[in-house]
Each structure stands twice: as structure tokens, then as C-alpha cells.
Amino acid sequence: MQIDIQAAESLSQLLGARFSQSQADRELHGASETFHRAPPPDAVVWPVSTEEVSAIMRICHEHRIPVIGWGTGTSLEGHALATQGGIVMDLMKMDRVLEVRAGDLQASVQPGVTREALNTELRATGLFFPVDPGANASLGGMAATRASGTAAVRYGTMRDNVLALEVVLADGTVIRTGTRAAKSSAGYDLTALFVGSEGTLGIITELTLRLHGQPEEVASAVCAFATLEEAVECVTATIQSGIPMARIEFVDGDAAQAFNQFSGGHLRDQPHLMVEFHGSPASVQDDARKFGELAADFGGQGFDWATTPEDRAALWKMRHGAYRACLALRPGATAVVTDVCVPMSYLAEAVAAAAADIKAEGLIGPMVGHVGDGNFHSQLLVMPGDEAELAAAKRVATRMAERAIAVGGTITGEHGVGIGKRPLMRAQHGEAIGAMAAIKAALDPLNIMNPGKLIPDAN
């Protein structure tokens, strides 16, 4: 579609230079981290306030222009691609931490604040925001995709850590969901509905987040296992034993090698677990001892403790760099990233089946995972233009998703649906897709909020 002249004039009048139809701005906001591709949007807007977001939505509603929210552009499923044209709304100029209420363990932020920026702001308070997807994503984007990451096994996902939202609906109406109380039974949980809605129901313009006390003591370690099965079975046993892990991450041999090459690590060419413990000095020692005993039962070797903050930072920087490190295993490649999450008792089986399938298809697909939640990724490396390889990668990804569904798991633990997982939604949700579509139609009857995403078989 094209933006008609009247709409362009209204937006230009409202936003001045913060409305752009330039090729460069459009292309910057039409890119994707992965193999997903679409033409760039017709225009880009950079609102600086809720009032501007509302005014933009009123104009786009009147002219039936699709609006796609944009944060740091780190989505892995093509969420923010303008597949039906329209306007990309870049929310990164709304980047203020509005209020930190330390006594209530809460902060209110605009959507363009990144998780690292928030944690920098919080440093002096003794509090932190724990949801950590690796990328320094915007908190609005993290809420929109229901992100989680390495620390979710202890602190939960965005579902658990967003208390309240301000949202601008398709017609420009501004609503507030949730409260600042720790819990509420006052009506439908709209906060939970908007968290994970991927911009298809409204634009998040403010978030009230739950903060946590910085742990008195932190200890991190990495250890190697002879086989993938033993590493993963160690995770299952750890979670079932109730040890309160702050992080427990799986890294396969290929990923370990990628870390070594990209980040100067010294990991063996073997599967590893990277773990972290938070608590009082006594409880951390106790938890670490219990985990060490379990790891020994599964043949864990070469425990390497990161005892200083610098060593810990290096360890997790290495883990957070996984996506780029694995891409670098094959220069020029792009990635099909899988994201299944299964019940703990099926984890070992699911990881083993994925590894076998990747091998059988002759693909390079290093695996990492937030395995304490039953969530793991394979990063299937494909060369742009090699359609046969892309097809093979997609087959592997689809079979992983189908196996996850078969054991009661999910096609996406944390990356979201976007366009990438959309074809699998019906297999996971069955008749419930009808309820999702009804909600979408009720809140966005003109289908202008990130159309063509999340809900399958719809425009």
C-alpha cells in the first residue's frame, strides 16, 4: 500500500521530521535479524509521548494504515516487518525511566528503555530487573513478545514481571491495565493479554515492572559433560530436586566451539552447563554443593567457577553473544532459529531428537537452551540463496515444533510467533485460535495493528 497524501500531511504536521518516507529510514526499519524478509514500510514515525502515539493511531485508523511497533529490531521471527506495508512506529525516543519506587520494588518506564539502561539506572538502589533475553532489547519489545531468557528459571518471564501497562489501542484510545498492587482480582487480566500480543492489539506506551533485590551473593560456574543426554538429564534432575537455580543454561559442543572462537573462551569440545546461584552466602554455598553432587552423578567434569564479578560478566557475555558467535561459525550465513519449550520430563528426549534430526539433514545447527524452563534453541545456519538448505532447516524446525506440541509443549518459549511461527499456531492451539481471532477483531476491527502476524489464516 501507499500512504495517501492526506495522511502523510497529517503525520508530517503532527511530527515534523519525526515522520519520514526516506528510503534510508524505511530500509533501516524493514530489516530483520534472520532469514525473514519483507519490503520496507511506507514510512517511519518516532513519537515522543503517549499523546503522539494516540494521535498517530487516530490518523492511521481514519486512513486504515497498518502500524507496526519497533524497538531495537532484535526480533527473531519477523514480528516488525511491514508485510502489508504501512507505518513502522519506532518507540526508541520514548526512553525515559519515569519512576523507581524502591519501597514497592517497582519501576515505571517508557517502552524504549532497554533492559541494560534500566539496570544501569537501578544500580544504586540495590534492585535489578531480571528478565534477560541476551540482546539489549527494549522493554516494550520484550513485553510485546513475552520475552524471557537466562534468568527466567528463577525470576520468571515478562508475564511475571510486568504489573501494569499503558496501551494505545487501534483507534487511539489510551487505556491503563493492571495496578501497582502485588495482585488483583478486579476483572480480566488485560496486562497478561497485551504481554505477548506482539503489537497486534495495541502499542505499549508505559510499563510498570516488578523489581528484585540484588542477591547478596552470586556464584557462577561452567562444567562439561561427556554427552548431550547426560548434560540435559542433569538439568532435569536439578529442577526436580528443587534447587533454586538462578540460571542453568545448556550449550552443545558446536556452540562451545563457537564461543571459543568468537569470545575467546576455553571450553572443551563437549556439551556444557552454565549455572548461577543467587542468595545469602550460606544458601549459595548449599545450593552449589547440591548441584555439584548432582552434576557428578551425571559425569559433570572440569567445574570452572567464576568467582569475581569480572569473570561472571565474561561468562554471561559469552552466553549472550551466542547468536552472533554461532552465526560466525559460518561466515555469510543467516539463521533459522528454533525455540521450542517442553515439559521437563521430555527435555532430554526433545534435545536428543533435535540433534539427531539436524545431523540427518546435514545441517550446521549449534544448540543452546534455557533448559531450566525446558526451553532450547537450535540456530540452523543457512546460506542466503540456498533454497534447498533453507527448506531443510525449515523441515527440522517444523519437526521440532511438532514434537514439542506432541508432548504438551510449545512452538515458542520466548521468541514469539511473528510470521515465522504463524503456520504452526493452529497445530498448537486448535479451536483456541478462534478465540484469539475474536479478541483481535474485537480490539482492532480494522486490522491495522501489525496485521498478518501471530494469528494464522487471517489477513
Added chain:
Amino acid sequence: MQIDIQAAESLSQLLGARFSQSQADRELHGASETFHRAPPPDAVVWPVSTEEVSAIMRICHEHRIPVIGWGTGTSLEGHALATQGGIVMDLMKMDRVLEVRAGDLQASVQPGVTREALNTELRATGLFFPVDPGANASLGGMAATRASGTAAVRYGTMRDNVLALEVVLADGTVIRTGTRAAKSSAGYDLTALFVGSEGTLGIITELTLRLHGQPEEVASAVCAFATLEEAVECVTATIQSGIPMARIEFVDGDAAQAFNQFSGGHLRDQPHLMVEFHGSPASVQDDARKFGELAADFGGQGFDWATTPEDRAALWKMRHGAYRACLALRPGATAVVTDVCVPMSYLAEAVAAAAADIKAEGLIGPMVGHVGDGNFHSQLLVMPGDEAELAAAKRVATRMAERAIAVGGTITGEHGVGIGKRPLMRAQHGEAIGAMAAIKAALDPLNIMNPGKLIPDAN
């Protein structure tokens, strides 16, 4: 309304004696624990399977008959009253624990299983279900009202502990929401939408619940404070300090006396805190010591430790009997029960203001609270027929709710909206009520699911 003959015949054919229009059955299912009153429903049905619930909904949908879900009848806000006539669907014959998956820390249950029945079933597994509203409520009802209770400060509410649902929609469609994975980003969070929807969007026919390991060590205690302010300020300091309380309950002097009279307690005529610690022996000892130091700072006295399981059971039975104990303070009285929840930093102020207001209106209103969440109740005792007293109690309740809203809190922390809190919904949610109404209309266009509840200003 009356149920037309054709519908009655269809239901009778489907259900036999499990469809009743008898006066006795109708009156049993038209009662309420509190001052809320409505005429009994036109009929009662007792389905035994999801298929029957679906068939009942298809009949009621065709004939536009309101359907109101019913569990143990312990709702405090008139949720299950047939204010517009129709059929009460008693789900207590669907009372099977379908599966316990200990390795995944999950159980699947039918909606008529009570929390005590589930915990009895779990006893041998080393696991338990922590959500504990006091009453031995049905798990379907607890999900429908987003219940919580004494242990939510540690283990969360029904929002946090329901992973997946099976729900029958207004037209009889059966959907499944959520998964058995620990987390998912696959589309709208329908589980969270149905949890707390109070039967206005569908009937819950199966729940997948998150279980927790029974703590290795448990310690409980009660201690007294000179003033209400000191007791509540001790709570705020405790939560802010990050001590992982398993329970921390406030009891005012009136409630303490009620406990003594009703349950043979020996509490002083003073405000008290009742606390519990869960963990390893070392961590429980550490947590209890830290709490003891804080309590001493606020003048806490007469620490009484319940060291045996029997003593602990007696302590919490006393707390769980609060509703009946407080009613017994004034024989013949019924209750207007308040349920505000505020951010921690406003807790002391909110409790003090409520106490002053109750006194100023000359009412008897013992107070208890799940204060670790910022949630507290006053049970305003009114004599049936005394309209002036009822009006005074409602004024106090409304002002408590308004003060909670003013500080970013909620009109109901755990009891839900029903008809009791409905007039306050717009004050709390503003424009967001429109989004709730749109969702309701999308999923129940004929408005037959528990009509007249939760959403204000609608039929």
C-alpha cells in the same frame, strides 16, 4: 426468566436427574455467604464431563439461557447468584484428579476438585499445591476468581499457578489454553484471560496446575504488637528486606479476640502477625532470625513458635476460620467483606485509615490481611434488615476501595468482582472497561455466560 419447555426437555433428556427445577435444589444454588441476595436460578444442572458441559452450553446458547458456574458456593461477592435467572451449573461432580506428573511438577484436575482434596492426593509425592484462600474451595472456582490467600506472598496466586485450561465457550466450543511447558510465547495468553474471568467468558472444565516441592523445613510463629501501625510497618520492612516469607498475616485485636472465642486461641487483645518460613533447616533458621530482629525493632512481643505439625495446623486452622470466627462475634450478623490491595509503601497508611473509618462509622469490623501482598480485609458485621448499618458498611467499603485506587492499588486483591465490586470497576479501570466489554462481547455475543457480573454498566 423462565426456561422454556423445549430447553427443559433437551436438558432433561441429556442429564436425567442431573437437571433439576426443584425448589430445594434451586434455593441451595441461590444462596450466598454474604449480604448479597438474588432470587434462585430457574434450574440446576450437574454435568459429569466436558462433553456434557458442551452439550448444555449448546442448548442454553440456542435458547439464550444464562449459565452460571458453581463450585463450593464460598464466593464473597455474589459471583454465582443468578441475578438474571437461568441455570446454575454445579461442577462439583467433575471432581477427579486426572493426572499427577510429579517429574514436571504438574497436576491436571477437573474443576470440582477442592484444594484440600488435591493436597490429600499429592501427599505421597512430596509435592503440594500452595494456593490457599482459607475456604476449601473448588479449584475451578479459585481459578475463576483468581484466588490467592495466605501463601501467595511466596508461591503466587492462581494467576501464577494455572498453566493451562480446558474451557467450554458460550456456544459449546471446547478450547484448550496454555501448555504443559513452563513458559510459552505462542500467542495471546488465554489462560490468564480466563483465570479471573468469573465465568463470564466460559466454563472451566479442566485445569493444569503448577505444583511445588513440600518444604524440607517449616516453622510458624505468632507475635503481638502494641499498635496496628507497628505490626503493619514490620510487614513492610520485612518484605522490603527480601526475607522470603512463606506466609505473613495480619490480625487486628478484634480478630484476635474472635479467634480466641471461636477456636480456643490464647492471643492477646492486640494486633498480631502470624508468620511461616519454608526452606532448608539452615535457611528457615536464618529467615526466622532475621524476621525476629525486624519484629523486635517494631516492638514485637511474645513470640509463640508452633514447632510441631499439630501446633502449626492449629495456628492456620484458626486463621482459616477467621471468616466464621468474626461472624460469631455478633450472632445473627452477616458480613460486608472488603478486599483492597495496595502497594507495600502505602500499606500502613491504608490499614490505619480503614481502622479509623470503621471506628468513625461505629461499626464492628475486625481486620485480617495477607499483608505480605499488601492485601487486607475488614469484615464489616451488619444485622440483616438494618439498612442504615448496611449503608454505613458499604460507605466504609467504598472509601477503602477509593483510597486503594488513589494509591495505585486495587478494589479486590483476591475475592473478585461479582456483583459486589462491580460499581467500583470503572473508577479503577477507566477506559480499559471498554476493552473488557469488547472481549466479553466477542467471546459471548449473546451474553449468556454469568451475565450482569464483573463488567459494569452492561446487562
